[in-house]
Amino acid sequence: MSVYRTHVLLPVDEGTAQAGVFEVKRRLEKELKARKLQDEIKVLESGSVGIVGKGVILAVYPDRMYYFNVSEDDVVRIIEEHLLKGRVVAGLNHAPIAAATAATAAKKDAKVGLTREQRRVVLDKAWTVDPESIDEVIAAGGYKGLEKIFTEKITPEAVIEEIKNSGLRGRGGAGFPTGMKWEFTRKASGTEKYVICNADEGEPGTFKDRLILEGDPHRLIEAMTIAAYAIGAGRGFIYIRGEYELSIERLRKAIAQANEYGLLGKNILESGFSFMLEIRKGAGAYVCGEETALIESLEGKRGNPRVKPPYPVTNGLWQKPTAVNNVETLANIPAIISNGAGWFRKIGTDKCPGTKVFTILGHVEYPGLVETEMGTPLREIIFGYGGGIKGGKKFKAALLGGAAGVFLPEKLLDVKMDYESLKENKAVLGSGAVLVMDEGTSIVDMLFSIAKFFAHESCGQCVPCRVGTHQILDIIYRVRQGRGREGDLETMLGLAEAMFRSSLCPLGQSLVMPVKSALENFKEEFTLAISHAEKP
Amino acid sequence: MKRDKILKQYEASGDNLLAILHDIQDASAEHYLDDASLRAAADYLKLPYSFVYGVASFYTMYSLEPRGKNLIRICQSPPCHLLGASTISRELMRLLGIGFGATTPDKLFTLEMTSCLGVCGVAPAMMVNGRVYGNLTRERIGGIIEDLRRVK
Amino acid sequence: MSEMVTINIDGRDIQAAKGENLLKVARDNGFDIPGLCFYEKITPTGDCRLCMVKIEGRPGMVASCLVKVEAGMKVTAFDAQLEETRKMLADVLLSEHNDDCITCERDGDCQIQDLAFRYGLDTPKRTFASIWKEIPQAPDSTAPVLFYDSSKCIKCERCVKSCFEIQGKGVLSMAQRGIHSHVVAGTGQWSGSECDGCGECVQACPVGALMEKPVYGGKLKKKDVQRKVVTTCPYCGVGCQLELWIKDEKIAKVKGFDSVPNFGACCVKGRFGLDFVQSPDRLTKPLVRKEGKLVESTWDEALDLVARKLGAIKKEHGPAALAGLSSAKCTNEENFVFQKFVRAAFGSNNVDHCARLCHASTVAGLARSFGSGAMTNSIAELENAEVILVTGSNTTETHPVIATRIKKAVLFHGAKLIVIDPRRIDLVNYAEKYGGLWLRQKNGSDVAWANGMMNVIITEKLLAEEFVKTRTEDFDALKKVVSNFTPEKVEKITGIPAAQLQAAAHLYAKAACASIVYSMGITQHTTGTDNVMSMANLAMLTGNLGKESAGVNPLRGQNNVQGACDMGALPNVFPGYQAVTDAALREKFEKAWNVKLDDKVGLTVVEIMHQAAAGKIKGLYIMGENPMVSDPDLGHVKQALEKLDFLVVQDIFLTETAQLADVVLPATSFAEKQGTFTNTERRSLWVEKAVPAPGEARIDWEVIRDVSTRMGYRMEYNSLEDIVNEVNKLVPQYAGITYARLMRGDKLQWPCPNPEHPGTKFLHRDKFTRGLGKFFAIDYIPPAEWPDEKYPFLLSTGRLLYHYHTGSMSRRTVALPQYVPGPFMEMHAADMKRLGIASGEQVKVSSRRGSIVTEARESGRVDTGSVFITFHFAEAAANLLTNDAFDPIAKIPEFKVAACQIEKINP
Numbered sequence A: 001m002s003v004y005r006t007h008v009l010l011p012v013d014e015g016t017a018q019a020g021v022f023e024v025k026r027r028l029e030k031e032l033k034a035r036k037l038q039d040e041i042k043v044l045e046s047g048s049v050g051i052v053g054k055g056v057i058l059a060v061y062p063d064r065m066y067y068f069n070v071s072e073d074d075v076v077r078i079i080e081e082h083l084l085k086g087r088v089v090a091g092l093n094h095a096p097i098a099a100a101t102a103a104t105a106a107k108k109d110a111k112v113g114l115t116r117e118q119r120r121v122v123l124d125k126a127w128t129v130d131p132e133s134i135d136e137v138i139a140a141g142g143y144k145g146l147e148k149i150f151t152e153k154i155t156p157e158a159v160i161e162e163i164k165n166s167g168l169r170g171r172g173g174a175g176f177p178t179g180m181k182w183e184f185t186r187k188a189s190g191t192e193k194y195v196i197c198n199a200d201e202g203e204p205g206t207f208k209d210r211l212i213l214e215g216d217p218h219r220l221i222e223a224m225t226i227a228a229y230a231i232g233a234g235r236g237f238i239y240i241r242g243e244y245e246l247s248i249e250r251l252r253k254a255i256a257q258a259n260e261y262g263l264l265g266k267n268i269l270e271s272g273f274s275f276m277l278e279i280r281k282g283a284g285a286y287v288c289g290e291e292t293a294l295i296e297s298l299e300g301k302r303g304n305p306r307v308k309p310p311y312p313v314t315n316g317l318w319q320k321p322t323a324v325n326n327v328e329t330l331a332n333i334p335a336i337i338s339n340g341a342g343w344f345r346k347i348g349t350d351k352c353p354g355t356k357v358f359t360i361l362g363h364v365e366y367p368g369l370v371e372t373e374m375g376t377p378l379r380e381i382i383f384g385y386g387g388g389i390k391g392g393k394k395f396k397a398a399l400l401g402g403a404a405g406v407f408l409p410e411k412l413l414d415v416k417m418d419y420e421s422l423k424e425n426k427a428v429l430g431s432g433a434v435l436v437m438d439e440g441t442s443i444v445d446m447l448f449s450i451a452k453f454f455a456h457e458s459c460g461q462c463v464p465c466r467v468g469t470h471q472i473l474d475i476i477y478r479v480r481q482g483r484g485r486e487g488d489l490e491t492m493l494g495l496a497e498a499m500f501r502s503s504l505c506p507l508g509q510s511l512v513m514p515v516k517s518a519l520e521n522f523k524e525e526f527t528l529a530i531s532h533a534e535k536p
Numbered sequence B: 001m002k003r004d005k006i007l008k009q010y011e012a013s014g015d016n017l018l019a020i021l022h023d024i025q026d027a028s029a030e031h032y033l034d035d036a037s038l039r040a041a042a043d044y045l046k047l048p049y050s051f052v053y054g055v056a057s058f059y060t061m062y063s064l065e066p067r068g069k070n071l072i073r074i075c076q077s078p079p080c081h082l083l084g085a086s087t088i089s090r091e092l093m094r095l096l097g098i099g100f101g102a103t104t105p106d107k108l109f110t111l112e113m114t115s116c117l118g119v120c121g122v123a124p125a126m127m128v129n130g131r132v133y134g135n136l137t138r139e140r141i142g143g144i145i146e147d148l149r150r151v152k
Numbered sequence C: 001m002s003e004m005v006t007i008n009i010d011g012r013d014i015q016a017a018k019g020e021n022l023l024k025v026a027r028d029n030g031f032d033i034p035g036l037c038f039y040e041k042i043t044p045t046g047d048c049r050l051c052m053v054k055i056e057g058r059p060g061m062v063a064s065c066l067v068k069v070e071a072g073m074k075v076t077a078f079d080a081q082l083e084e085t086r087k088m089l090a091d092v093l094l095s096e097h098n099d100d101c102i103t104c105e106r107d108g109d110c111q112i113q114d115l116a117f118r119y120g121l122d123t124p125k126r127t128f129a130s131i132w133k134e135i136p137q138a139p140d141s142t143a144p145v146l147f148y149d150s151s152k153c154i155k156c157e158r159c160v161k162s163c164f165e166i167q168g169k170g171v172l173s174m175a176q177r178g179i180h181s182h183v184v185a186g187t188g189q190w191s192g193s194e195c196d197g198c199g200e201c202v203q204a205c206p207v208g209a210l211m212e213k214p215v216y217g218g219k220l221k222k223k224d225v226q227r228k229v230v231t232t233c234p235y236c237g238v239g240c241q242l243e244l245w246i247k248d249e250k251i252a253k254v255k256g257f258d259s260v261p262n263f264g265a266c267c268v269k270g271r272f273g274l275d276f277v278q279s280p281d282r283l284t285k286p287l288v289r290k291e292g293k294l295v296e297s298t299w300d301e302a303l304d305l306v307a308r309k310l311g312a313i314k315k316e317h318g319p320a321a322l323a324g325l326s327s328a329k330c331t332n333e334e335n336f337v338f339q340k341f342v343r344a345a346f347g348s349n350n351v352d353h354c355a356r357l358c359h360a361s362t363v364a365g366l367a368r369s370f371g372s373g374a375m376t377n378s379i380a381e382l383e384n385a386e387v388i389l390v391t392g393s394n395t396t397e398t399h400p401v402i403a404t405r406i407k408k409a410v411l412f413h414g415a416k417l418i419v420i421d422p423r424r425i426d427l428v429n430y431a432e433k434y435g436g437l438w439l440r441q442k443n444g445s446d447v448a449w450a451n452g453m454m455n456v457i458i459t460e461k462l463l464a465e466e467f468v469k470t471r472t473e474d475f476d477a478l479k480k481v482v483s484n485f486t487p488e489k490v491e492k493i494t495g496i497p498a499a500q501l502q503a504a505a506h507l508y509a510k511a512a513c514a515s516i517v518y519s520m521g522i523t524q525h526t527t528g529t530d531n532v533m534s535m536a537n538l539a540m541l542t543g544n545l546g547k548e549s550a551g552v553n554p555l556r557g558q559n560n561v562q563g564a565c566d567m568g569a570l571p572n573v574f575p576g577y578q579a580v581t582d583a584a585l586r587e588k589f590e591k592a593w594n595v596k597l598d599d600k601v602g603l604t605v606v607e608i609m610h611q612a613a614a615g616k617i618k619g620l621y622i623m624g625e626n627p628m629v630s631d632p633d634l635g636h637v638k639q640a641l642e643k644l645d646f647l648v649v650q651d652i653f654l655t656e657t658a659q660l661a662d663v664v665l666p667a668t669s670f671a672e673k674q675g676t677f678t679n680t681e682r683r684s685l686w687v688e689k690a691v692p693a694p695g696e697a698r699i700d701w702e703v704i705r706d707v708s709t710r711m712g713y714r715m716e717y718n719s720l721e722d723i724v725n726e727v728n729k730l731v732p733q734y735a736g737i738t739y740a741r742l743m744r745g746d747k748l749q750w751p752c753p754n755p756e757h758p759g760t761k762f763l764h765r766d767k768f769t770r771g772l773g774k775f776f777a778i779d780y781i782p783p784a785e786w787p788d789e790k791y792p793f794l795l796s797t798g799r800l801l802y803h804y805h806t807g808s809m810s811r812r813t814v815a816l817p818q819y820v821p822g823p824f825m826e827m828h829a830a831d832m833k834r835l836g837i838a839s840g841e842q843v844k845v846s847s848r849r850g851s852i853v854t855e856a857r858e859s860g861r862v863d864t865g866s867v868f869i870t871f872h873f874a875e876a877a878a879n880l881l882t883n884d885a886f887d888p889i890a891k892i893p894e895f896k897v898a899a900c901q902i903e904k905i906n907p
């Protein structure tokens, strides 16, 4: 591998692809070649940087400089000015190049926006390396954790111990300690075991897993191999939602490369340990994110959640012990193994060590994604990274954790974003989605949208959820239309609570959270809607 | 014949059903799974027909009805809703003259609603044949539809 | 028995078996916890959520139907919150339900109706608006026997699971999702599915969503049911217990009854095929031939005529000129009386019945090998066999409820299935998909593959040496013959690849308990007895006898063919297989019956026909058989029957045979009389009168009694009980199956030597009936006729699920002909292409004996060069083609192999 003086990174994701990143790349390569710079400056595609709505993004390394809204026509100027002369192309022609900001510049440089300093663990390599080149990934420290295990002959038990000590908790929503899950699976009887990566990511407002998959698929492969080694699995599956075509393509390539490099497949790193990893595509069903529904789906069935207990750790895929972990959870593993549990524990809070990737959406200036320490106050996420409310309007509410989330009012803006603190405030971290609503938002309308989502995504197996979601939708639809009736709110809440008590799986149990929090925190809006309803 | 080739790529094991259905549907000009395909998949995997039908009808990405050349799936989940998905939806229905789940008579467009597509950063968003269109506005929709119409 | 533990429900201590279903325990103890999806026969689904309870130590509420009882469990079944939640669920559920009870057949017999009533959910009191009308519905009425109304479906999945877990089929699934979910068959339509109409799903449905089509007449509400009668199915040898719902003295509905042997299950014929009973075609008056035509007469006239004519023949030509065909459709008691009638009134042993065409080779073969010729085990044991070898039995179609056991063994208990059959029958799927094997042999090569398997087993020392040494004899002779049958040689004879044969031998020999199941594919050959003894050899060699779930299990075909044999409707034995040639035994019967009995073995069915054609048999009495369709080489049978001086047919319909008779006597069907049928597992089952006899139809035994008396041999049976008592006295196997026990509902398996005996589950436990099991060294002999240049196709005959034998009953039903309206021939696509025949086209099929015209249908079941025709359809009677060459020992004809040619009709 030759050594380049400069790397030009072009993050590729759905957004940048649409904005023309490939055209920019082609032009860049052409122009560099014309200047015989191709052996000095390397152009590569990288994973998404989690900045959205800013067109084609171009980053220059090691200069740590971003250009947004880059068009083909800007390429020559960037080469001439920046790459040859080392000057930021700023003042030249302002219009197309909106901003150029150092990615990890000191905080004083950037107080707001997603380019402000983050604490990146799982997204560590996501915009610095070509995700489709295993060489680069390895050069940048990829597969170090796996290597460490085999060179230092760390036992599976010790791996599990390390993960337990790290305090890592599942990032898929429930926050279950990962080390414990692995231990249960390892100790479950049977020799055939599986690891599954839950990459179904269907929670509205969530796309963090996609960015990890697109930006650093090798990290996931390394993590799953470690997981398989720890629990004693020979086969693993990445269940990924069908829409994530780019992720699937990148994962395919990454798996092929890892197999070729002996980092996956038979006799990994000559250790005698073998692990076969496959990708399975979902086909459009939110409920398949629920681990047992996911397993059913993986088996080729309808995505009906199973009754728990028994849990997947003993009766998972094909009734064999199975560890199901979220993408982000797994993405933490290599770093924990490489740097040790102690290192990990220094990040985040006591009970929730590590970082969390949040997606910031809705009425904010900078919608997108940030990875920051657990326990970061909500206010900082919304007003710091998110740049505050769009158009200078006032904050009204934040829906935390996706559709199965909770409406938080302004008075809770300072809540710390970690499992414990949120729980104390009757809220949930969920998938880490933060949907911000400004003063003009109708909570009634938002609750309607949520009910519609649940009604659409209920698997239909059990009565409370199948019919209950529709009845709630019916009521809220009426209320929203100005046809609400006395008692509707009580009925709705009563039903949501009954659904919580009686639904077969967490999907039906969780509609109560948005309903209850909306009614608790924004009651007037609902009563107003009903009292203004046309009376027959 | 093409169908047989797809089937043969997979081991005849039930867990491959979803993948097989994906591939067959992707190979279909009308983006759907016809009766013969369901039966072929069932026969190949030795599954009851109803089982395959049950699976195919469970997942929203599969269709049991022929669909148009351009499959438009517009997200209506809360984040997109907040940023105006319903306005976009209405505009789409107006422009295409069809409701959700329907196909235009010229078989150019099928309109479907979908839950979150995982691109909420550019909400409101929709997908046309796997390609994402984000930051939609009522104004932009017309142009997008026009572009799609033009591509032959 | 599992351990008993104490649990506490709502403050009351209760004893329950550990691991038992909590909801069931609670309900059994009087806690009326609601719940719609729970159905004891299937695994719990837990989706109605009505049975929620609280259990100390567990968070929230749990569905009790999903909980297994554990010691010390403290359960709250009822409290305000639970009831409020349940009421809410019921309310919600009703909003999805189209409750138009006024016209619903399930009114008064409906679990959601009961639920609404229980929680006082009168329409105005419901909280939730009715939404079912807004939901797109997916009703389906394309199946001939049932319809699905999705607007009444509560999505409990009982039907889906019943079809899979009880019937082993899995035809149904839920489709769509959420509020749109509904039940589906096929790819959206019942008619295009694999559904075979067994109705298990209908029976499982707790509401009016899945309903029987009114094949028995109009719609039926439970309150209009006059009475329910439990009886035994008249079709096949499984002997399903059925509950007949009677309205206006007619069968209005049929349900599977929950007891041995079927435990509630049944097949399409038992459930939807009993309307032949009330067919307008039923014979209601005796018919007498006058001037060539059959005209109605009185019983007196008809009986007198019969007695006079038969008496005259006897007088003129001697007893040997008379013969009788008894009936495997009739009860034990009727068969007993009939054979006694032939033996005592005719004075000959010329009595036989369809067993001759069926399992005569089994009776002969197994009697030689083991000492008794019946299923060694009971039906239920199949479910626990490790390996099941099915050969020459199309079990799913011909013994459907036994097939459910086999399927369940494979699906849920890890059993491996070996199917050895020339046709790709349904069970092949269960073999191939679940780690078993399908061996496709050439027809008539069964001795060869059996010897081949034994060759492998002996060579590889997989035999049960101890068993062979202590329990059998003549092993050396067997070993010698078998040594010639190397897998390679067997491959040449049978077409079964050597490796497959070896694999099958390993699988079978290594199992701790392996059961052989066979039927007509083994018996209906000129080597039928050899084939049967080969099965016996195979089982003895591997020690698979005298224990549970192992054994040799010939599936007896007719509802009472086992009983007809047991009752001595055979030319060589008195009731109880007591040889007519044995002087001591003969004396016993002579004493009991007070008559001199013939000491010579009588004629068999095929021999009777031959002798009639030859003019030696002059008078024939046929009770409940239809040889004009069911006997081989019909052209010849017709000649024979027409040659007779006098033919009496006693039947329930004017069959093809009856049309040739001089006197036709109208009999009552199973539904109009009492008695017993002995099913294939040697179990005596009660038949109960359900409806009145049509017209003047009379009970078979009463008619026989009267004819006998009029012929001079007086029979004095005043009741069925009298006959049963006599059977108890004369038939050792039935000595303990007394009238009192039958009345009590006992369903006993013979041998049952005394009134205290519990019956015998499996035979040959410590010793064989004949002492030691005997190996027979058997060489391979090819079938009597084989395809050649002139007749290039191999013709095999057999059955379909939807029809029964000569169609006399099944074709007179509403439902069954909808599945299969008429005759057809299964043919391989390649052959059809070669001959330029399109599927559905009429073709002419000819053999050396005759020809028929039938529809050719492309089929994935038969191999190239073979065709398959059923004998259900007289208009294209397979038996015009079949060969009446028979097995020298059992005299069974070779129904399974003949040669034929096929011509396009319009070239």
Ligand SMILES: Nc1nc2c(c(=O)[nH]1)N[C@H]1C(S)=C(S)[C@@H](COP(=O)(O)OP(=O)(O)OC[C@H]3O[C@@H](n4cnc5c(=O)[nH]c(N)nc54)[C@H](O)[C@@H]3O)O[C@H]1N2
Pocket (backbone or CB within 6 Å): C236, C237, C358, C391, C392, C393, C394, C395, C397, C398, C399, C420, C421, C422, C423, C425, C442, C443, C444, C445, C446, C518, C519, C520, C521, C522, C556, C557, C558, C796, C797, C798, C799, C800, C801, C802, C803, C804, C805, C896
């Ligand atoms: N629906 C229905 N059920 C019935 C009956 C009915 O008429 N209709 N009849 C009842 C009666 S009386 C009987 S006896 C039973 C019969 O029940 P079965 O014996 O199961 O029925 P068949 O269709 O005669 O043939 C059985 C199988 O033998 C196979 N076979 C053909 N040739 C050979 C051969 O050379 N060797 C071997 N090993 N197999 C071969 C055929 O492919 C077929 O699968 O069914 C009973 N049940």
Ligand SMILES: Nc1nc2c(c(=O)[nH]1)N[C@H]1C(S)=C(S)[C@@H](COP(=O)(O)OP(=O)(O)OC[C@H]3O[C@@H](n4cnc5c(=O)[nH]c(N)nc54)[C@H](O)[C@@H]3O)O[C@H]1N2
Pocket (backbone or CB within 6 Å): C327, C328, C329, C330, C354, C355, C357, C358, C359, C520, C524, C557, C558, C623, C624, C625, C626, C627, C629, C630, C631, C632, C650, C651, C652, C653, C655, C667, C668, C669, C670, C700, C797, C798, C799, C804, C805, C806, C807, C808, C809, C871, C878, C879, C882, C895
């Ligand atoms: N080609 C070919 N031919 C075959 C076979 C084959 O596999 N292939 N199989 C053979 C076998 S195994 C069998 S068992 C035979 C069956 O041959 P059959 O016994 O001749 O056939 P079934 O149609 O059952 O005839 C029974 C008759 O009894 C009448 N019946 C029903 N109930 C009663 C009753 O209560 N009282 C009276 N008196 N009559 C009643 C019916 O109406 C019917 O006419 O067919 C044989 N023929």
Ligand SMILES: Cc1cc2nc3c(=O)[nH]c(=O)nc-3n(C[C@H](O)[C@H](O)[C@H](O)COP(=O)(O)O)c2cc1C
Pocket (backbone or CB within 6 Å): A169, A170, A171, A172, A173, A174, A175, A176, A178, A198, A199, A200, A201, A202, A203, A286, A287, A288, A289, A290, A291, A292, A324, A325, A326, A327, A329, A330, A505, A506, A507
């Ligand atoms: C309705 C529903 C949807 C879910 N969707 C996802 C998902 O998209 N991705 C995910 O990782 N976990 C999802 N979960 C959580 C999973 O069931 C499971 O807890 C998780 O995959 C475990 O991984 P973790 O321990 O690493 O968090 C969902 C749960 C429910 C009830």
Ligand code: SF4
Pocket (backbone or CB within 6 Å): A287, A304, A305, A457, A458, A459, A460, A461, A462, A463, A465, A466, A503, A504, A505, A506, A507, A508, A509
């Ligand atoms: S709660 Fe909803 S998603 Fe979960 S099993 Fe019940 S119907 Fe299905």
Ligand code: SF4
Pocket (backbone or CB within 6 Å): C097, C098, C099, C100, C101, C102, C104, C105, C106, C107, C108, C110, C111, C112, C113, C152, C207, C208, C209
């Ligand atoms: S299914 Fe039950 S509740 Fe529904 S209409 Fe019929 S009887 Fe009434």
Ligand code: SF4
Pocket (backbone or CB within 6 Å): C162, C163, C167, C169, C170, C171, C172, C185, C194, C195, C196, C197, C198, C199, C200, C201, C202
């Ligand atoms: S009738 Fe029998 S085979 Fe048909 S769907 Fe119902 S249970 Fe299954």
Ligand code: SF4
Pocket (backbone or CB within 6 Å): C152, C153, C154, C155, C156, C157, C158, C159, C160, C183, C201, C204, C205, C206, C207, C209, C210
């Ligand atoms: S048809 Fe009947 S048994 Fe089947 S799901 Fe509906 S209500 Fe339940």
Ligand code: SF4
Pocket (backbone or CB within 6 Å): C233, C234, C235, C236, C237, C238, C239, C240, C262, C266, C267, C268, C269, C270, C271, C399, C400, C401, C402
């Ligand atoms: S399996 Fe046999 S006995 Fe049972 S219902 Fe069907 S035909 Fe009658």
Ligand code: FES
Pocket (backbone or CB within 6 Å): A204, A205, A206, B075, B076, B077, B078, B079, B080, B081, B115, B116, B117, B118, B119, B120, B123, B124, B125
């Ligand atoms: S909410 Fe529309 S894409 Fe996620």
Ligand code: FES
Pocket (backbone or CB within 6 Å): C023, C034, C035, C036, C037, C038, C045, C046, C047, C048, C049, C050, C051, C052, C063, C064, C065, C066
């Ligand atoms: S009876 Fe237990 S959930 Fe339906």
Ligand SMILES: [Mo]
Pocket (backbone or CB within 6 Å): C354, C357, C358, C359, C556, C557, C558, C561
């Ligand atoms: Mo038979």
